[in-house]
Amino acid sequence: MLRSLVLVALLGSSISFPAASALERPNYGQQTPRQRRQNPDEPMENDQISEEFFNQLRDHTNTTEGEFRQRYYFSDKYYKGQGSPIIIEIAGEESVDNIAPDLAGDSMMIAMMKAWGAAGVVLERRFSFEQATVLLNIPPFQLTSLSSAVTLSPQDRYFGNSMPRDSLTTSNLKLLTVEQAIEDYKYFVENVKLPWTNNKSYSSDPHSTPWVSIGCSYPGLLVALIQQQYPNLLAAGYSSSAPIKADGDFQDYWKPIEAGMPKNCSADLAATVAHIDHVVSTGTPKEVKKLKTRFGLPDLANDDFGKALQWPLLQWQNISPISTEAEYPRLYSFCDAIERVNGTQSMDPQGVGLDQALENLEREFETSISPMLLDAGLFPTSNPQLEMFTDTSVLDKYARAWTWMLCTQLGWFQVGGTGESSSIASSLVTPDYYARQCSNYFPLADGTLPEYNPSQAAEKFNSRFKSWDVVGKNLFITNGEFDPWRSASYSSERAPPTETKTETHRITVIPNAIHGWDLTLSNGKLDENVKRVQDDGLAQIHDWLQHWYTKHPDVPNNLLGKVNTSGKEDFVDETPNDINATHDTVLHDLEEKMEVLAEAKGWGKIS
Known part of the structure; x- marks a missing residue:
């Protein structure tokens, strides 16, 4: 591999694009299903981010194996107090250092933290080290502080500095499984004592505060599986570009490309x-x-x-609207070379x-x-x-x-x-x-x-995890139309037909998008399809959070009105827009109301 x-x-491309392409300024990635993320070397606006460690069980099936130190990053900069949400970013295949900027940068995580006054965690996966891959996969969004949540980024076992063993031999790696990863997150959520600033002592118990998970790619799979395995542990999950069907003969990877x-x-x-x-x-x-x-x-x-x-x-898979011309992918340079005749x-x-x-x-x-x-x-x-x-x-x-x-x-x-x-x-x-x-x-x-x-x-x-039938409770799911990992996702052409919108899940395909575009706020600024999905996700999970509070009346509800990724309040009390509709529902309704008003005032037609 x-x-x-x-x-x-690479140079810009002069090749012929498919109709309605949104790929004018691409960059590229790798063949592992990793999220798109911002540059970890960029300065972070949030100065209230701390590196922490949690004593995690080595083996959830045998507690006598002892514990290891699992690393995570934490921020409560926007936290509004007891009862406000906690956002946990599910980790992927590398060091958590690469994802920590999501707690402060151009990410969906920041959008959630600001929109709901939340705290945030990014948790590193077990068996991760400096040059390996990270865990909690989801580039964040920017928003004005209008609500009240916390953000956590725990690191998955065997990735980054979260090592249950001192080497990656075959016998040691037997503790690295999807089952152990799921149990890592459950154990973390139920037992972590978060390092609140200013000597505060808020409870993070999932019965006393709602948790929301977010993840892209493989972490998006973990988001879905956690919502399926433990439907009452977290209030909601946001799963972006997640391959949910394992496939040892994954030739369909090439089809969206x-x-x-x-x-x-x-x-x-x-x-x-x-x-x-x-x-x-x-x-x-x-x-x-x-x-x-x-x-x-x-x-x-x-x-x-x-x-x-x-x-x-x-x-192909890391092409994104926010890439600079200097980051054009090898694929486009490659195509330019193939399509050259006599120097043109x-x-x-x-x-x-x-x-x-x-x-x-x-x-x-x-x-x-x-x-x-x-x-x-x-x-x-x-x-x-x-x-x-x-x-x-x-x-x-x-x-x-x-x-x-x-x-x-x-x-x-x-x-x-x-x-x-x-x-x-x-x-x-x-x-x-x-x-x-x-x-x-x-x-x-x-x-x-x-x-x-x-x-x-x-x-x-x-067989163990139900393949395409994995639909966890309160799960917001997105996939890019041309994402190669879509072929193993809920939105695969081979997947059986399923309801895309129910009370407990939403499944959306973003036109022209590739891998994890909706997790970077800047992509939404350049692509209206991405922004609609980003705003839909905030609105839908806001509704699920409100439902959680109604089931926990003793927990303080610090949520304000719905906001979009621009930080603007949304007072429309209706189902979030369907991105695949032929028009924007909210705008359409406003146009109809203006027509009625214009007719009543004798203004004539306004459109």
Whole structure:
């Protein structure tokens, strides 16, 4: 599995976009389902953020195993007092340091804290270290202080500085499961003593104050599962871009990318991939070697070669409206290179054709992409002595902890398309390719390489957690139309039909969006579809919070009126707008009222 690579700044693209595209200024990400977040090096406006530690159980099934210190960040800058909400950001695959800025920056978390006078927590996941991945995944929003909540960011076990064990060996990683993660959050919510400022001693017991969880990507899955497993623990959950179905043969990952990327580029890429797969599968050793050499990868095995060809596509998922031109993704530079004819860009939706596209693709790999991939030291994946497989230190620079979860429970390995799913990714990358890597990553104590079957593990996980039938209580769910992780989400084309709006859940697809766009407030400023969903989320969870207070009449209710992400009060007492409607419900109602008033006053038509 390719690690996060240092990528160069890229030029703007002149390729042909799909209609109604909102992708003019993209940036890129990785193939793990991570949230989009702000730059952790940016200054934070909130000076009331503290780093704390919580004594977490090592094993929730065997308390005699003792405890470990689980790190979290905390802020009560906007807290309005006893009974006000506490927002807990569910952590993901890296150090909590990368997510702490959500307590003070351009995030949905800040929007919630300010809107409801809440405190906030970001909790680090178990088995996390400095270079690993973070846990509570959700970029925040900016708002004026109109309500009363607290924000927490606990770090998940095995990620960041939250290490139940001192190394990432196979035996130690057996404590890293989705089940343990869910129990970590439950135990934390029920037992944490928060470090309130000014010597205050507010109760954070979930029966004395409402908690709201928020998470994007894998953390969004945890949000949903917690609401399902423990429906009365938290008042509500906000789940963004969450893959909820495990899949050991995740070829559908490519389908939203192919649907959303420039049509000329996808047409030419499909043609070149089909040609390459044919040559590698049926050609003579000499023909195959010649092809790989033209790509600058003469010594790679067939499956590693196919994986290398996927690399530009893996940058799609972090495209975002707020990216600067210097952050244009490799995918767009890659498409520019493919669509070049005689030094100029072709805008023909059919592309430049196989011969020209293949020549351009070979040149782009040989001169730019292949040297970078080879320097990263990630090949050959058939070699179990590769540092990527043997490094068990808690620094986790090869995402070992996250890979364990993929191999043993979640799958989500992006294998090549078979045609029924997508034709832009090489079919040379198969489930066996990843199963072999799982064996190399996680040998037995005696060095034996056991067999792993991610597909069977995924099936077991889906049976345990109900797959697409996971709909927890008071759950606000969002997915991007062109998010590759949508294929494993509630909004997958393969998912069974389900109600998108009930009293206890909302499911919304954001037009033209990709991964986790709704969790960054600035995205809403640039894309009205995103802003509608952001505002809908605040309004809907506000309603669920009010319902929680009616069930707990002895708890002080410090909520003010509904507000949107701009901090403006919303006095419309009706169901939040459906983003997929053909018009904005609120604006439509106001227009009708103005027409009635104009007619009564004799003003004539006003529209």
